[in-house]
Amino acid sequence: MVTKGDETRERILDRAMALAAVVGLEGLSIGELARETGMSKSGLFAHFASKEDLQLKIIETARERFARDVFEPTLRATRGEGRVRALFERWLAWERGRVGGCPFVEASYELDDRPGPVRDALAAAQGEWVDGLARAVQIAIDEGHFSSDLDPRQFAYEMYGIFLAYHLYHRLLDAEDAADRARVAFDRLVSASR
Amino acid sequence: MVTKGDETRERILDRAMALAAVVGLEGLSIGELARETGMSKSGLFAHFASKEDLQLKIIETARERFARDVFEPTLRATRGEGRVRALFERWLAWERGRVGGCPFVEASYELDDRPGPVRDALAAAQGEWVDGLARAVQIAIDEGHFSSDLDPRQFAYEMYGIFLAYHLYHRLLDAEDAADRARVAFDRLVSASR
DNA sequence: TGACAAAACGACCGGTCGTGCTATTTTGGC
Protein backbone atom coordinates (compact mmCIF):
# COMPACT_ATOMS: atom_id res chain seq x y z
CA MET A 1 0.00 0.00 0.00
CA VAL A 2 1.22 3.45 -0.89
CA THR A 3 0.92 5.90 1.97
CA LYS A 4 0.97 9.66 1.95
CA GLY A 5 4.55 9.59 3.18
CA ASP A 6 5.64 7.55 0.19
CA GLU A 7 4.15 10.12 -2.12
CA THR A 8 5.84 13.11 -0.49
CA ARG A 9 9.08 11.16 -0.41
CA GLU A 10 8.73 10.65 -4.14
CA ARG A 11 7.95 14.33 -4.63
CA ILE A 12 10.96 15.38 -2.59
CA LEU A 13 13.29 13.07 -4.50
CA ASP A 14 12.00 14.34 -7.82
CA ARG A 15 12.72 17.91 -6.83
CA ALA A 16 16.03 16.97 -5.25
CA MET A 17 17.19 15.20 -8.39
CA ALA A 18 16.48 18.23 -10.53
CA LEU A 19 18.12 20.57 -8.05
CA ALA A 20 21.20 18.39 -7.69
CA ALA A 21 21.68 18.41 -11.43
CA VAL A 22 22.12 22.18 -11.23
CA VAL A 23 23.95 22.83 -7.97
CA GLY A 24 25.50 19.40 -7.50
CA LEU A 25 24.94 16.71 -4.90
CA GLU A 26 27.18 18.51 -2.44
CA GLY A 27 25.88 21.96 -3.25
CA LEU A 28 22.32 20.87 -2.65
CA SER A 29 21.28 22.11 0.78
CA ILE A 30 18.51 20.81 2.99
CA GLY A 31 17.20 24.30 3.60
CA GLU A 32 16.92 25.06 -0.10
CA LEU A 33 15.24 21.74 -0.76
CA ALA A 34 12.77 22.43 2.04
CA ARG A 35 11.94 25.80 0.54
CA GLU A 36 11.51 24.27 -2.89
CA THR A 37 9.17 21.56 -1.67
CA GLY A 38 7.28 23.84 0.67
CA MET A 39 8.24 21.83 3.70
CA SER A 40 10.21 22.48 6.84
CA LYS A 41 13.76 21.24 7.18
CA SER A 42 12.76 18.87 9.95
CA GLY A 43 9.84 17.64 7.88
CA LEU A 44 12.36 16.58 5.27
CA PHE A 45 14.53 14.88 7.82
CA ALA A 46 11.74 12.49 8.71
CA HIS A 47 12.31 10.96 5.27
CA PHE A 48 16.07 10.91 5.18
CA ALA A 49 18.47 9.91 7.87
CA SER A 50 21.20 12.31 6.72
CA LYS A 51 22.32 14.36 3.80
CA GLU A 52 24.44 11.47 2.59
CA ASP A 53 21.42 9.22 2.77
CA LEU A 54 19.52 11.75 0.67
CA GLN A 55 22.33 11.80 -1.88
CA LEU A 56 22.30 8.02 -2.10
CA LYS A 57 18.55 8.03 -2.61
CA ILE A 58 18.87 10.66 -5.31
CA ILE A 59 21.27 8.43 -7.18
CA GLU A 60 18.99 5.45 -6.72
CA THR A 61 16.06 7.46 -8.03
CA ALA A 62 18.05 8.59 -11.05
CA ARG A 63 19.03 4.99 -11.69
CA GLU A 64 15.40 3.91 -11.70
CA ARG A 65 14.30 6.74 -13.95
CA PHE A 66 17.14 6.08 -16.36
CA ALA A 67 16.35 2.39 -16.54
CA ARG A 68 12.68 3.14 -17.08
CA ASP A 69 13.10 5.91 -19.67
CA VAL A 70 16.22 4.91 -21.55
CA PHE A 71 17.20 1.31 -21.12
CA GLU A 72 14.08 -0.79 -20.69
CA PRO A 73 12.04 0.57 -23.61
CA THR A 74 14.73 -0.59 -26.01
CA LEU A 75 14.57 -4.14 -24.68
CA ARG A 76 11.05 -4.55 -26.02
CA ALA A 77 12.03 -3.13 -29.40
CA THR A 78 14.55 -4.41 -31.92
CA ARG A 79 17.71 -6.28 -31.12
CA GLY A 80 21.14 -5.62 -32.61
CA GLU A 81 22.13 -2.39 -34.30
CA GLY A 82 18.61 -1.00 -34.03
CA ARG A 83 18.69 -1.31 -30.28
CA VAL A 84 22.10 0.32 -30.04
CA ARG A 85 20.84 3.21 -32.13
CA ALA A 86 17.69 3.47 -30.03
CA LEU A 87 19.78 3.55 -26.87
CA PHE A 88 21.78 6.44 -28.24
CA GLU A 89 18.75 8.48 -29.22
CA ARG A 90 17.02 7.85 -25.92
CA TRP A 91 20.19 8.81 -24.12
CA LEU A 92 20.27 12.16 -25.90
CA ALA A 93 16.60 12.70 -25.15
CA TRP A 94 17.21 11.88 -21.49
CA GLU A 95 19.78 14.64 -21.32
CA ARG A 96 17.60 17.12 -23.14
CA GLY A 97 14.58 16.27 -21.07
CA ARG A 98 15.78 17.47 -17.70
CA VAL A 99 16.94 20.77 -16.30
CA GLY A 100 20.64 20.67 -15.56
CA GLY A 101 21.33 17.80 -17.91
CA CYS A 102 22.11 14.20 -17.02
CA PRO A 103 22.44 13.88 -13.24
CA PHE A 104 24.93 11.05 -13.61
CA VAL A 105 27.30 13.13 -15.70
CA GLU A 106 27.04 16.10 -13.36
CA ALA A 107 27.64 13.92 -10.32
CA SER A 108 30.42 11.94 -11.93
CA TYR A 109 32.70 14.90 -12.43
CA GLU A 110 31.74 16.30 -9.07
CA LEU A 111 32.46 13.21 -7.02
CA ASP A 112 35.28 11.55 -8.94
CA ASP A 113 37.81 12.65 -6.36
CA ARG A 114 35.69 12.42 -3.22
CA PRO A 115 35.79 8.88 -1.86
CA GLY A 116 32.81 7.56 0.04
CA PRO A 117 29.60 5.58 -0.32
CA VAL A 118 28.00 8.15 -2.63
CA ARG A 119 30.86 7.97 -5.08
CA ASP A 120 30.75 4.18 -4.86
CA ALA A 121 27.04 4.07 -5.63
CA LEU A 122 27.54 6.42 -8.55
CA ALA A 123 30.43 4.43 -9.96
CA ALA A 124 28.36 1.26 -9.63
CA ALA A 125 25.48 2.83 -11.54
CA GLN A 126 27.81 4.06 -14.26
CA GLY A 127 29.50 0.67 -14.48
CA GLU A 128 26.11 -0.97 -14.85
CA TRP A 129 25.19 1.34 -17.69
CA VAL A 130 28.48 0.76 -19.49
CA ASP A 131 27.93 -2.98 -19.10
CA GLY A 132 24.43 -2.65 -20.49
CA LEU A 133 25.75 -0.76 -23.48
CA ALA A 134 28.44 -3.32 -24.13
CA ARG A 135 25.89 -6.12 -23.88
CA ALA A 136 23.67 -4.46 -26.46
CA VAL A 137 26.67 -4.14 -28.77
CA GLN A 138 27.57 -7.79 -28.21
CA ILE A 139 24.09 -8.78 -29.31
CA ALA A 140 24.52 -6.68 -32.44
CA ILE A 141 27.70 -8.61 -33.12
CA ASP A 142 25.93 -11.92 -32.54
CA GLU A 143 23.17 -10.86 -34.88
CA GLY A 144 25.74 -10.17 -37.56
CA HIS A 145 25.08 -6.42 -37.66
CA PHE A 146 28.49 -5.55 -36.32
CA SER A 147 31.84 -7.07 -37.16
CA SER A 148 33.01 -9.98 -35.04
CA ASP A 149 36.31 -8.10 -34.63
CA LEU A 150 34.58 -5.34 -32.73
CA ASP A 151 35.39 -4.82 -29.05
CA PRO A 152 32.02 -4.07 -27.42
CA ARG A 153 33.60 -2.28 -24.48
CA GLN A 154 35.62 -0.05 -26.79
CA PHE A 155 32.41 0.78 -28.61
CA ALA A 156 30.74 1.67 -25.32
CA TYR A 157 33.71 3.85 -24.38
CA GLU A 158 33.55 5.83 -27.59
CA MET A 159 29.78 6.08 -27.46
CA TYR A 160 30.06 7.51 -23.98
CA GLY A 161 32.64 10.00 -25.21
CA ILE A 162 30.29 11.23 -27.90
CA PHE A 163 27.57 11.68 -25.30
CA LEU A 164 29.86 13.58 -22.96
CA ALA A 165 30.96 15.93 -25.71
CA TYR A 166 27.32 16.46 -26.58
CA HIS A 167 26.59 17.30 -22.98
CA LEU A 168 29.43 19.82 -22.82
CA TYR A 169 28.69 21.48 -26.16
CA HIS A 170 25.01 21.66 -25.37
CA ARG A 171 25.13 22.81 -21.76
CA LEU A 172 28.25 24.92 -21.47
CA LEU A 173 29.01 26.11 -24.97
CA ASP A 174 25.36 26.52 -25.96
CA ALA A 175 26.19 25.03 -29.35
CA GLU A 176 23.03 24.58 -31.38
CA ASP A 177 24.65 21.94 -33.54
CA ALA A 178 25.60 19.79 -30.56
CA ALA A 179 23.04 17.07 -31.36
CA ASP A 180 23.94 17.12 -35.06
CA ARG A 181 27.61 16.66 -34.27
CA ALA A 182 26.76 13.87 -31.87
CA ARG A 183 24.80 12.04 -34.53
CA VAL A 184 27.51 12.48 -37.13
CA ALA A 185 30.05 11.06 -34.71
CA PHE A 186 27.79 8.19 -33.73
CA ASP A 187 27.01 7.30 -37.32
CA ARG A 188 30.70 7.21 -38.06
CA LEU A 189 31.22 4.92 -35.07
CA VAL A 190 28.45 2.58 -36.17
CA SER A 191 29.64 2.50 -39.77
CA ALA A 192 33.16 1.65 -38.72
CA SER A 193 31.81 -1.19 -36.58
CA ARG A 194 30.05 -3.08 -39.33
CA MET B 1 59.51 43.70 -10.28
CA VAL B 2 58.07 40.74 -8.44
CA THR B 3 57.12 41.55 -4.88
CA LYS B 4 56.51 39.23 -1.97
CA GLY B 5 52.79 39.69 -2.41
CA ASP B 6 52.94 38.44 -5.98
CA GLU B 7 54.67 35.30 -4.82
CA THR B 8 52.12 34.45 -2.15
CA ARG B 9 49.35 35.24 -4.58
CA GLU B 10 50.87 32.74 -6.96
CA ARG B 11 51.17 30.20 -4.14
CA ILE B 12 47.56 30.70 -3.12
CA LEU B 13 46.30 30.32 -6.69
CA ASP B 14 48.32 27.15 -7.16
CA ARG B 15 46.79 25.61 -4.08
CA ALA B 16 43.34 26.94 -4.92
CA MET B 17 43.45 25.43 -8.40
CA ALA B 18 44.32 22.00 -7.04
CA LEU B 19 41.67 22.24 -4.36
CA ALA B 20 38.99 23.41 -6.75
CA ALA B 21 39.66 20.44 -9.00
CA VAL B 22 38.63 18.21 -6.11
CA VAL B 23 35.83 20.05 -4.34
CA GLY B 24 34.76 22.31 -7.19
CA LEU B 25 34.89 26.06 -7.64
CA GLU B 26 31.77 26.52 -5.55
CA GLY B 27 32.72 23.94 -2.96
CA LEU B 28 36.04 25.61 -2.37
CA SER B 29 35.77 27.64 0.83
CA ILE B 30 37.89 30.57 1.86
CA GLY B 31 38.43 29.08 5.30
CA GLU B 32 39.70 25.80 3.92
CA LEU B 33 41.97 27.58 1.48
CA ALA B 34 43.34 29.67 4.34
CA ARG B 35 44.06 26.56 6.36
CA GLU B 36 45.69 24.87 3.38
CA THR B 37 47.97 27.81 2.68
CA GLY B 38 48.73 28.45 6.33
CA MET B 39 47.25 31.92 6.18
CA SER B 40 44.36 33.69 7.83
CA LYS B 41 41.14 34.27 5.96
CA SER B 42 41.66 37.99 6.04
CA GLY B 43 45.20 37.52 4.79
CA LEU B 44 43.71 35.87 1.74
CA PHE B 45 41.25 38.65 1.22
CA ALA B 46 44.08 41.07 0.74
CA HIS B 47 44.69 39.30 -2.57
CA PHE B 48 41.14 38.69 -3.76
CA ALA B 49 38.22 41.03 -3.72
CA SER B 50 35.63 38.28 -3.33
CA LYS B 51 35.09 34.58 -3.76
CA GLU B 52 33.91 35.15 -7.29
CA ASP B 53 37.05 37.12 -8.01
CA LEU B 54 39.07 34.21 -6.69
CA GLN B 55 37.18 31.81 -8.94
CA LEU B 56 37.84 33.99 -11.97
CA LYS B 57 41.53 34.13 -11.12
CA ILE B 58 41.65 30.36 -10.71
CA ILE B 59 40.26 29.95 -14.21
CA GLU B 60 42.71 32.48 -15.56
CA THR B 61 45.58 30.65 -13.88
CA ALA B 62 44.42 27.33 -15.28
CA ARG B 63 44.21 28.91 -18.73
CA GLU B 64 47.81 30.09 -18.51
CA ARG B 65 49.07 26.75 -17.26
CA PHE B 66 47.20 24.90 -19.96
CA ALA B 67 48.54 27.13 -22.69
CA ARG B 68 52.05 26.78 -21.33
CA ASP B 69 52.02 23.03 -20.78
CA VAL B 70 49.76 21.73 -23.53
CA PHE B 71 49.26 24.14 -26.36
CA GLU B 72 52.36 26.21 -26.79
CA PRO B 73 54.98 23.42 -26.80
CA THR B 74 53.32 21.89 -29.86
CA LEU B 75 53.59 25.13 -31.79
CA ARG B 76 57.33 24.85 -31.83
CA ALA B 77 57.23 21.23 -32.93
CA THR B 78 55.77 19.69 -36.07
CA ARG B 79 52.83 21.00 -38.01
CA GLY B 80 49.92 18.95 -39.33
CA GLU B 81 49.04 15.49 -38.09
CA GLY B 82 52.07 15.36 -35.84
CA ARG B 83 50.93 18.44 -33.98
CA VAL B 84 47.40 17.13 -33.60
CA ARG B 85 48.79 13.91 -32.15
CA ALA B 86 51.11 15.83 -29.84
CA LEU B 87 48.19 17.92 -28.62
CA PHE B 88 46.28 14.80 -27.75
CA GLU B 89 49.13 13.23 -25.82
CA ARG B 90 49.89 16.42 -23.94
CA TRP B 91 46.23 16.76 -23.13
CA LEU B 92 46.17 13.31 -21.56
CA ALA B 93 49.35 14.09 -19.64
CA TRP B 94 47.82 17.33 -18.40
CA GLU B 95 44.92 15.39 -16.94
CA ARG B 96 47.15 12.76 -15.38
CA GLY B 97 49.52 15.35 -13.97
CA ARG B 98 47.22 17.05 -11.50
CA VAL B 99 45.20 15.93 -8.53
CA GLY B 100 41.53 16.00 -9.29
CA GLY B 101 41.99 15.86 -13.05
CA CYS B 102 41.52 18.65 -15.56
CA PRO B 103 40.16 21.72 -13.79
CA PHE B 104 38.32 22.81 -16.91
CA VAL B 105 36.40 19.58 -17.17
CA GLU B 106 35.51 19.59 -13.50
CA ALA B 107 34.38 23.20 -13.64
CA SER B 108 32.51 22.78 -16.92
CA TYR B 109 30.06 20.23 -15.59
CA GLU B 110 29.77 22.09 -12.33
CA LEU B 111 28.95 25.49 -13.79
CA ASP B 112 27.11 24.63 -16.98
CA ASP B 113 23.79 25.57 -15.44
CA ARG B 114 24.88 28.44 -13.23
CA PRO B 115 24.93 31.67 -15.20
CA GLY B 116 27.36 34.39 -14.25
CA PRO B 117 30.79 35.79 -15.02
CA VAL B 118 32.59 32.65 -13.88
CA ARG B 119 30.66 30.46 -16.24
CA ASP B 120 31.27 32.99 -19.00
CA ALA B 121 35.01 32.99 -18.43
CA LEU B 122 35.05 29.22 -18.41
CA ALA B 123 33.03 28.94 -21.59
CA ALA B 124 35.35 31.45 -23.24
CA ALA B 125 38.39 29.42 -22.25
CA GLN B 126 36.82 26.21 -23.52
CA GLY B 127 35.79 27.89 -26.76
CA GLU B 128 39.33 29.11 -27.22
CA TRP B 129 40.70 25.62 -26.78
CA VAL B 130 38.21 24.10 -29.22
CA ASP B 131 39.15 26.79 -31.72
CA GLY B 132 42.82 26.00 -31.22
CA LEU B 133 42.19 22.33 -31.82
CA ALA B 134 40.19 23.02 -34.95
CA ARG B 135 42.95 25.31 -36.23
CA ALA B 136 45.56 22.60 -35.74
CA VAL B 137 43.34 20.20 -37.68
CA GLN B 138 42.86 22.74 -40.46
CA ILE B 139 46.63 23.00 -40.80
CA ALA B 140 46.83 19.22 -41.06
CA ILE B 141 44.32 19.43 -43.89
CA ASP B 142 46.30 22.17 -45.60
CA GLU B 143 49.45 20.11 -45.28
CA GLY B 144 47.70 17.24 -46.99
CA HIS B 145 47.81 14.95 -43.96
CA PHE B 146 44.07 14.95 -43.54
CA SER B 147 41.36 14.75 -46.18
CA SER B 148 40.08 18.01 -47.57
CA ASP B 149 36.55 16.70 -46.88
CA LEU B 150 37.23 16.70 -43.17
CA ASP B 151 35.31 19.12 -40.94
CA PRO B 152 37.90 20.41 -38.45
CA ARG B 153 35.28 21.34 -35.88
CA GLN B 154 33.72 17.90 -36.04
CA PHE B 155 37.17 16.44 -35.47
CA ALA B 156 37.64 18.69 -32.45
CA TYR B 157 34.25 17.65 -31.11
CA GLU B 158 35.05 13.96 -31.33
CA MET B 159 38.52 14.46 -29.94
CA TYR B 160 37.04 16.22 -26.98
CA GLY B 161 34.61 13.36 -26.50
CA ILE B 162 37.44 10.86 -26.35
CA PHE B 163 39.17 12.99 -23.76
CA LEU B 164 36.03 13.30 -21.65
CA ALA B 165 35.46 9.57 -21.70
CA TYR B 166 39.08 9.09 -20.71
CA HIS B 167 38.59 11.47 -17.81
CA LEU B 168 35.50 9.63 -16.62
CA TYR B 169 36.94 6.14 -16.98
CA HIS B 170 40.14 7.17 -15.32
CA ARG B 171 38.80 9.24 -12.43
CA LEU B 172 35.47 7.71 -11.56
CA LEU B 173 35.60 4.15 -12.84
CA ASP B 174 39.29 3.67 -12.00
CA ALA B 175 39.72 1.85 -15.31
CA GLU B 176 43.36 0.99 -15.85
CA ASP B 177 42.87 0.73 -19.59
CA ALA B 178 41.40 4.22 -19.87
CA ALA B 179 44.44 5.65 -21.65
CA ASP B 180 44.69 2.63 -23.96
CA ARG B 181 41.05 2.96 -24.95
CA ALA B 182 41.54 6.69 -25.51
CA ARG B 183 44.47 6.03 -27.85
CA VAL B 184 42.60 3.35 -29.77
CA ALA B 185 39.69 5.73 -30.25
CA PHE B 186 41.96 8.58 -31.25
CA ASP B 187 43.89 6.47 -33.73
CA ARG B 188 40.63 5.42 -35.30
CA LEU B 189 39.58 9.05 -35.55
CA VAL B 190 42.88 10.05 -37.15
CA SER B 191 42.82 7.15 -39.60
CA ALA B 192 39.30 7.98 -40.69
CA SER B 193 40.37 11.57 -41.30
CA ARG B 194 43.12 10.87 -43.78
C1' DT C 1 68.02 53.94 11.34
C1' DG C 2 63.58 55.85 10.69
C1' DA C 3 59.51 56.39 7.83
C1' DC C 4 55.99 54.49 5.18
C1' DA C 5 53.54 51.25 2.50
C1' DA C 6 52.49 46.48 1.69
C1' DA C 7 51.09 42.32 3.71
C1' DA C 8 49.12 39.49 7.03
C1' DC C 9 46.70 38.97 11.34
C1' DG C 10 42.74 37.87 14.91
C1' DA C 11 38.28 39.08 16.21
C1' DC C 12 33.96 39.45 14.75
C1' DC C 13 29.53 40.21 11.69
C1' DG C 14 24.95 38.17 10.13
C1' DG C 15 23.56 34.19 7.98
C1' DT C 16 23.14 29.34 6.68
C1' DC C 17 24.72 24.80 7.13
C1' DG C 18 23.40 19.78 8.75
C1' DT C 19 21.22 17.66 12.46
C1' DG C 20 19.18 16.71 16.79
C1' DC C 21 14.76 16.70 20.11
C1' DT C 22 10.09 17.54 21.14
C1' DA C 23 5.46 18.92 20.13
C1' DT C 24 1.72 19.08 17.08
C1' DT C 25 -1.05 17.87 13.24
C1' DT C 26 -2.73 14.60 9.85
C1' DT C 27 -3.84 10.15 8.29
C1' DG C 28 -5.92 5.61 7.87
C1' DG C 29 -7.87 1.30 9.96
C1' DC C 30 -11.44 -0.32 13.11
Added chain:
DNA sequence: GCCAAAATAGCACGACCGGTCGTTTTGTCA
Protein backbone atom coordinates in the same frame (compact mmCIF):
# COMPACT_ATOMS: atom_id res chain seq x y z
C1' DG D 1 -15.62 8.78 15.39
C1' DC D 2 -11.90 7.16 18.10
C1' DC D 3 -7.00 6.26 18.49
C1' DA D 4 -2.61 4.73 17.38
C1' DA D 5 0.65 5.61 14.03
C1' DA D 6 2.57 8.34 10.65
C1' DA D 7 3.87 12.75 9.05
C1' DT D 8 5.25 17.27 9.70
C1' DA D 9 6.42 21.50 12.21
C1' DG D 10 9.03 24.25 15.74
C1' DC D 11 13.03 25.27 17.76
C1' DA D 12 17.78 25.13 19.17
C1' DC D 13 22.58 23.57 18.69
C1' DG D 14 27.40 24.10 17.20
C1' DA D 15 30.03 24.63 13.14
C1' DC D 16 31.19 27.02 9.32
C1' DC D 17 30.09 30.26 5.56
C1' DG D 18 31.77 34.76 2.92
C1' DG D 19 33.14 39.05 4.29
C1' DT D 20 34.74 43.48 7.17
C1' DC D 21 37.26 45.64 10.66
C1' DG D 22 41.15 47.84 13.03
C1' DT D 23 45.66 46.42 14.23
C1' DT D 24 50.18 44.48 13.94
C1' DT D 25 54.04 42.65 11.45
C1' DT D 26 57.10 42.74 7.58
C1' DG D 27 59.70 44.54 3.79
C1' DT D 28 61.68 48.57 1.15
C1' DC D 29 64.13 52.56 0.48
C1' DA D 30 65.88 57.27 1.85
